[in-house]
Amino acid sequence: MARIPVAQRRRDFIDAAVEVIATHGIDGATTRRIAEQAQANVAMLHYCYDSKEDLFADVFEFVAGRFREVIEQSDPHTTVLETAQALLRGLMECYFESPSFGATTIELISWARRQHGDRGIAVYDQALQAGLEVMRRVGAEEGVSPDVLEEIPYVAGALSDGFAINFLTYGDREAARAQMDLTASVFETWLTARLEAARTKPARRKRAVKA
Template sequence: MARVAADERRRLLVQAAIRVMAREGVAQATTRAIVAEADMSLGTFHYCFRSKEELLEQVITTITSHTLAPALEIISGEGTFEEKLRGGLAYYWQHVLDNPDEHRVTYELTQYATRNPALAEFARTQYRTYLEAQTEIIERLATTAGITWKVDDAVLARYLTAILDGLTLLYLNEGDAETAGAAVDLAATQLLGLVEQQG
């Protein structure tokens, strides 16, 4: 392939890894399969990533960014606090509906890592990434809407992560989009009740 910058090669390898995992499963996403998907050499992979674990961390960061960046844009835009909150959650949920295989990869990665001693730290890193993303969202909501939460940000981030993680997994296995979407809306209503004050 034509010569490209190292950062771009890393991005292409991450995207290739996501495609392979979504299509064939995490266990089948060998470094050889990933570089073949990206039309690169095995040497390029080892030049771009120190280990497969580093690649997997980038996969999780990339998948998380697919929903985080647009949600932050919604939260930072025009509208009332409630509109921003519901809009951010609605965007996340629509992404689940539109990209179920991508979200399925995240759960498969967790299970794969917990059964692989070489990836023992990966699952913890994965969920730290989720918590950091939720913390950024609730802090941005508070700042842009001029509100104060009744509970500590760290607690709220875990609550929101658990709700969205659980509803996503339930939907991926059950397939009831309408009821799961109503549950996401219920979560938004509950979050509205955790506001101390609104400026």
């Protein structure tokens, strides 16, 4: 039997940890359960990782990297509106395709805020920054206000997170598809109005400087 490279084993353990955390939570994500999910023994897990904390650090990086992939796939598009819609759709599809990813993300961020403070914030910060960079590239061509561009990743994140929690709660895939369309429609209505308001807002007059 061919020997499996350590890098591949690490990825197997990360994938396994996502499934185990989604099912049993952080406290229930024992090394034994993770090893069994990866179809490996505990000794192999400890060979790849010095501790469960080290494994969880890689799971965090996996989650952050998955968000970056989704966001970067939303670029380029012809307009700010189209790009923003693709961003929101991509985030919701990510949760829809893998409920375990959504459950693990929420569990990890909650756990990190309790145990490590800034680590939970970092996942959101990286996702928001990646989204903002995409919107800035597209927005520069349209001359869209920086204030509007900064709002887009936040609103897209808030809506997609709400969708994820609803989907995890009810697990109804047919209803979730309809809710994705509804959420996208709400987002489009908000952003269309926001862009229009920004275009028609009169320029602020500068005060005359007294001699």
